[in-house]
Amino acid sequence: MGQTESPKLPRGVTIRKHRQGETINITFTYRGVKCREPLSNLDVTPKNVKYAERVLGEIYNKIERGTFVYAEYFPRSARLKIFGNAASGKTVKMYLDEYLVICETRKLSPSTVVGYKKCQNALAGLHVLPASELTPAALKTWIQNQNTTLKTIRNQLSFLRSALDEAVTDGVLQINPVSLVTASRYQSDKSGTKSRYVVDPLSPAEVDALLSAAGNKQWENLFRFAIHTGLRSSELCALRWSDIDFIHRTAHVQNASVVGIIKGTKTKAGTRKVELSEEAISALNNQKPFTFMKGNTIFEDPKTGTPWASADAIRKKAWVPTLRKAGIRYRNPYQTRHTYATRHISKGANLFWLSSQMGHKGPEMLFRHYGSYLVEYDGNTSNKSLYKN
Numbered sequence: 001m002g003q004t005e006s007p008k009l010p011r012g013v014t015i016r017k018h019r020q021g022e023t024i025n026i027t028f029t030y031r032g033v034k035c036r037e038p039l040s041n042l043d044v045t046p047k048n049v050k051y052a053e054r055v056l057g058e059i060y061n062k063i064e065r066g067t068f069v070y071a072e073y074f075p076r077s078a079r080l081k082i083f084g085n086a087a088s089g090k091t092v093k094m095y096l097d098e099y100l101v102i103c104e105t106r107k108l109s110p111s112t113v114v115g116y117k118k119c120q121n122a123l124a125g126l127h128v129l130p131a132s133e134l135t136p137a138a139l140k141t142w143i144q145n146q147n148t149t150l151k152t153i154r155n156q157l158s159f160l161r162s163a164l165d166e167a168v169t170d171g172v173l174q175i176n177p178v179s180l181v182t183a184s185r186y187q188s189d190k191s192g193t194k195s196r197y198v199v200d201p202l203s204p205a206e207v208d209a210l211l212s213a214a215g216n217k218q219w220e221n222l223f224r225f226a227i228h229t230g231l232r233s234s235e236l237c238a239l240r241w242s243d244i245d246f247i248h249r250t251a252h253v254q255n256a257s258v259v260g261i262i263k264g265t266k267t268k269a270g271t272r273k274v275e276l277s278e279e280a281i282s283a284l285n286n287q288k289p290f291t292f293m294k295g296n297t298i299f300e301d302p303k304t305g306t307p308w309a310s311a312d313a314i315r316k317k318a319w320v321p322t323l324r325k326a327g328i329r330y331r332n333p334y335q336t337r338h339t340y341a342t343r344h345i346s347k348g349a350n351l352f353w354l355s356s357q358m359g360h361k362g363p364e365m366l367f368r369h370y371g372s373y374l375v376e377y378d379g380n381t382s383n384k385s386l387y388k389n
Contacts, residue, residue: 008049010049010052010053010056012028012053012056013025013049013052013056014026014027014036023038023039023044024038024039024044024048025038026052026055026059028056028059028060030070037073037074037079039051039052039055055073090130090131090167090170090172092126092127092128092131092163092164094131095131095163095164095166095167096120096123096159096163097120098163098166099116099159099162100113100116100120102166103116119155119159120159122152123142123156125142125145126139131164131173132167132172132173134164134173134177136177136180139157139177139178139180139181140186143181143183143187144186144187146187150183150184150187153183154183157178157181161176161178199335199338199342199369199370200331200338201335201338201339201341201342201343202227202328202331202335202336206328209326209327210223210322210323210326210328211224212326213322213325215318215321215322216302216318217286217290218287218290218300218302219302219318219322220283221283221286221290222236222283222287222299222314223318223319223322223336224279224283225280225283226337227279227336227339228277228280229251229274229277229280230337230357230358231253231274231337232256232311232334232359233333233334234257235253235255235256236308237256237257237297237307237308237309237310238255238297239251239253239299240255240296241291241292241295241297241298245273246281249275249281250274250275251273251280253271254271257307257311272356272357275357287299290302301313301317311333315332315333319332319333338369338370340358341358341369344357345366345370351363351366354366
């Protein structure tokens, strides 16, 4: 008495006893392989045994019609590898992760990989979808919900397309759904709208306040050199003492540090020799006691005694604290480059010379970024610079 009678089991349905209790298993033959799979989270009751029988019948029916997909019923089964459709249960996020690994294996530039990771974050709304269920309709909705420029959306979709090519290779998708949608059809081009980024150079008073408030002499040297050379932060991170010609007073810019990795400049024009003013030379001379005998990079993080890891490291560790201490409203470190450019424009520097100093192919970039300043100083195009008396 008191014992519950075990339910009568249909053919192909078994009960497996284990430490945690009992599990209903179903057994069937697929592609000549005998398969036994558990039906998880089901208590052993007559009702659930009947359910297991129906599932088994459904599986056999699909096997006969050639429509059975193992992963639809058992997405975590080890047998997925045997039947070649293990990828059927993979989500969009899994394919994005896989493609990032491929990119790193191919040794793409760190900046490219960082850009792809940003694209991955932007695609978060699609992450949980099984790749097999990602449809053009789902992509249409995603595009319509974006609030960024059409160019950015296209870049994100390009990354997604490359990742889902692996799903096509795996046989999860017959056609890459990204190739079936056109972003411009569902999203207007916002590139014509006014950019939130503005050229906002430091005033002479702000430059003085910045340099006075620098919490460390090495920070001051770095900021002074940046303001008087127009180098990008990534170029400052990679600049070496061997790049400096004290006789001819030039800095040979030929490398940049991106995510801690030294690489060549972004463009051919980026490799250049920058003329050094008295202020720039002074910054270098003041920096000599700290890094000259090390014989490698000029500017370093004084807290670690090693070269700055990245432009972002300079911004977080040195730039932001100094702005706060000086009471200067925030703008990013790139404004030191704009400060350099606008100061030269205000003095009537030759635009071809200035564009070469900044690493541009020609003056077109100057017109694009500093048009209002050029209008103000129109006519000052004589062949002179701040450093020539």
